[in-house]
Amino acid sequence: MSMENSSTGTKFILLGMTDNYQLAVLLFGLFFIIYFITVLGNLGLVVLIQVSHRLHTPMYFFLSNLSFLDVCFSSITTPKTLVNLLSQLQEVSFFGCMAQMGLFIVFASAECNILASMAYDRYTAICRPLLYHITMSKVRCLLLVAGCYLGGLLNMVAVTTSITQLSFCQPQVISHFFCDIPPLLALACSDPWVTQVLVVGCGGFTLVTSVMVILVSYLSIFMTIMGIPSVSGKQKAFSTCASHLTAVALYYGTTMYTYLQPSRHGSQAGNRMISVFYTMLIPMLNPLIYSLRNQEVKVALQKILRHSQ
Template identity: 85%
Template sequence: MENSSIVTDFILLGMTDNPQLEVLLFGVFLIIYIITVLGNLGLVVLIRVSPQLQIPMYFFLSNLSFLDVSFSSITIPKTLANLLSKLQNVSFLECVTQMGLFIIFASAECNVLASMAYDRYTAICHALLYHITMSIVHCLFLVAGCYLGGLVNMVTVTTSITQLSFCQARVLSHFFCDIPPLLALACSDVWVTQILVLGCGGFTLVTSIVVVLVSYMSILITILGISSASGKQKAFSTCASHLTAIGLYYGTTMYTYLQPSQHGSRAGNQMISVFYTMVIPMLNPLIYSLRNQEVKVALRKILRHSP
């Protein structure tokens, strides 16, 4: 990398300069990370060992939980280390690697959420063909496509960023190597890179949102045609948790990345980043377990049979 000879590392400005607040944030983020890992891995294990959860809906949910753990593990451990350390340096290679992994998992999560919407559409609108349409092979191809899309976005964006020159300020006004604050440090023209970021991020978000909207519009029409009140309630309950997760994730990512430059205050942008990198991955297993009757039943069965 040519620009590694100009800038070999960055200084992460972090969340705050207040030592007492740093200790408080360390405790809060550590608790969030522990809950995130235990909650998501616990959900993966529960889906794996419960026969009644061996359907495509929960296959996608287990992949979402894996992505949430990976998503959090990219940012939180480094943030925790920096909160306790006086030196908050990150090498250029480490910064690009963190950003690249972040792009892969963030893009894949958008695609998995869209796949889950398509799965609910198939289950409710074409119930008789569900097991044929959503076969194991089909599900595997969908998940592989989710990760492949993230990989393409990562290669495109990181390749462009490594061609930039960072020859002035080294202070990164963030707690991890995110794209907008990194571009703000470049002293070469970032227009092409911004177009690529908007193109990759916009394509991923727009296509996944279109899939979600079309799927749920069709689901709504089908549900309104159900004569049974209990049938309507069951159909709505299977979609409510997914719609909650979609609203939280898409809203914050669109605010952050679908803009040509960094807007708002540093504190405000960091709060949004904390929400989608830490809080949402922690909330997802709670949303899907507390609002999903099948997951709660499976958990009770496991607990009853445990010693």
């Protein structure tokens, strides 16, 4: 039996994280703390970059956008997850599910593009330092960031429009804690082939292009650093890339594990835990990575704290 999703009354049931109420309460407390730190850390980093003139550079312009994306990325899944952990009926309307999935696509795609833009910025700074301020002009940085968001919007429109044309079977139970694409397609009664092609095409294009930019940029950076004669010069060059490389490894490692692995029976619980990592933990860790490993951010923060006393 199938139900056409054109009905405004169509609802999905999210299985969530656990059926154990005591564990759900513990997870609620843990996720709430993680979300609070995520919002505070990322918005704090955005404000710090805006008020500190020494951080008004292309690298920190991209970093402020990454922090903004991390807040948005976490906010589309975590608040609903917190509510569902303490709710007996973990329902979401069809339109609410499509909105959550669509925003997830936008911010996930934009974050891939921003990370690639940051790699290109580091390449220009290390490999072409004399042309850096010309190459990474304010206009070009704005265009790069606009392209990052536009790419995410195009992916969202293509995939979400296709999914809204599907019909879904009863019971409409999503084996996840948010409306992700794979568990949604698993519920489709109509043939999801076109949607699957769009998902692979849009996601694959974003992933391949961003990874290629990152790999080519860092290959060029590595070759340039190896040509630096002094050890201190090499260490300084590596230190400017360490935070970004850490963020790239965490984000791409978890997303690739989730979306590129073959389907396996009984792997839903493991996939949910990995999803927690990249939807909640990585957005919390990014500001810590960039503040703890970045001397310029530390100096700017200390200067502001001294002025506030």
